[in-house]
Amino acid sequence: MAAVDASSAKSSANHPPLYVWPQNGDIENRLTGSEWCNCGKCSVMTTPKGCICCRELSAMKNHADECGVQCITENTDFQSVCLNREVLKCAWLQLNDFGVSLGNNVIQMDNRAFRFCAYRQFAIWTVVLHRKDVRKIVPSCVVMKIKELYPDDQP
Ligand SMILES: [Zn+2]
Ligand SMILES: [Zn+2]
Numbered sequence: 001m002a003a004v005d006a007s008s009a010k011s012s013a014n015h016p017p018l019y020v021w022p023q024n025g026d027i028e029n030r031l032t033g034s035e036w037c038n039c040g041k042c043s044v045m046t047t048p049k050g051c052i053c054c055r056e057l058s059a060m061k062n063h064a065d066e067c068g069v070q071c072i073t074e075n076t077d078f079q080s081v082c083l084n085r086e087v088l089k090c091a092w093l094q095l096n097d098f099g100v101s102l103g104n105n106v107i108q109m110d111n112r113a114f115r116f117c118a119y120r121q122f123a124i125w126t127v128v129l130h131r132k133d134v135r136k137i138v139p140s141c142v143v144m145k146i147k148e149l150y151p152d153d154q155p
Contacts, residue, residue, distance in 0.1 A: 055071075060139075078122075122138060122146075
């Protein structure tokens with residue numbers, strides 16, 4: 001029995017490789033232009049480590065390819081999980097103990113709260129896709145899309 005368990009564990013360890021940061025020289029150069037983007041939706045961000053394209057995350061790239069889109073933000077799964085207002089409201093209530101701690105403000109979400117939940121949903125979804133915790137990596141195109149829908153300057 002033990003031998004069977006060991007062999008099945010071995011064959012299931014076939015996860016996509018974890019993202020590896022580009023070499024220092026490359027990452028520093030990313031602030032000078034968006035040539036590093038292969039999805040067509042990224043912008044130069046304020047820090048070099050923000051300049052990451054969704055196509056550099058292997059499992060995310062594969063998922064986009066399977067769905068026939070170039071950028072993960074065009075994928076309907078991404079839109080359902082990370083952008084849908086009702087999903088984000090539910091995430092907000094879950095974060096706040098089903099609204100118990102919010103009292104009368106239970107459905108009063110401003111854009112800051114929507115962005116917070118959108119980033120959190122994305123972090124959770126990357127774990128689902130990659131089967132690893134890569135929550136510190138948010139591609140530029142994803143940041144741009146969340147800010148486009150839930151802008152900073154609007155309540
Ligand atoms: Zn890109
Ligand atoms: Zn992208």
